[in-house]
Amino acid sequence: MNKTILIGCLIGVLFMFGCTTEQVCEVCEEPEPCPTMFDKALIDFDFGTWGEDIDDSTQAIFSNMIYNYGDVEAKGLILTCEISDTAENSLLKEDKEIGNVGSRSYIYKEVYLDITNIKLDDDANGFCYVSDCDDCEILPLRIKEFADSLQ
Numbered sequence: 001m002n003k004t005i006l007i008g009c010l011i012g013v014l015f016m017f018g019c020t021t022e023q024v025c026e027v028c029e030e031p032e033p034c035p036t037m038f039d040k041a042l043i044d045f046d047f048g049t050w051g052e053d054i055d056d057s058t059q060a061i062f063s064n065m066i067y068n069y070g071d072v073e074a075k076g077l078i079l080t081c082e083i084s085d086t087a088e089n090s091l092l093k094e095d096k097e098i099g100n101v102g103s104r105s106y107i108y109k110e111v112y113l114d115i116t117n118i119k120l121d122d123d124a125n126g127f128c129y130v131s132d133c134d135d136c137e138i139l140p141l142r143i144k145e146f147a148d149s150l151q
Contacts, residue, residue, distance in 0.1 A: 041074035041136035043067070043101070050081075050126035053112070060120075062111040062128045068101040069139075075100045076134035081111050086123040095131065 048063035062081045068074045082093040096111050111128060130138050141147045
């Protein structure tokens with residue numbers, strides 16, 4: 001009986017002070033959208049292979065995959081391809097404009113370099129990387145060791 005009276009008193013106090021289950025909110029301004037890392041083009045690349053063109057020995061072919069993880073189209077991509085000897089001396093370095101990559105997509109790109117003015121031996125090394133683009137971030141350049149190796 002004492003419990004019933006206690007519960008009744010608690011319910012009475014709650015109603016007396018006007019407590020309800022609904023909360024009253026103030027009118028808020030629209031919140032600004034949170035910036036995300038996908039608000040710009042986020043570029044990654046995967047260098048595949050390279051070699052002398054079997055149909056034209058004056059050219060080298062480089063195969064590359066370029067990925068855009070951002071919500072914005074990547075524009076003005078520049079792919080830098082380089083051939084070096086075994087002592088890592090640069091024999092040829094050339095920038096190629098490869099165009100655009102749509103948002104959240106990828107492209108496969110073959111790049112051809114004229115190698116008539118250099119002598120390639122069997123131990124020569126070739127590679128390509130995305131070196132520049134308009135208003136985008138090149139993800140591998142976040143890794144200091146990788147960025148330093150390109151200097």
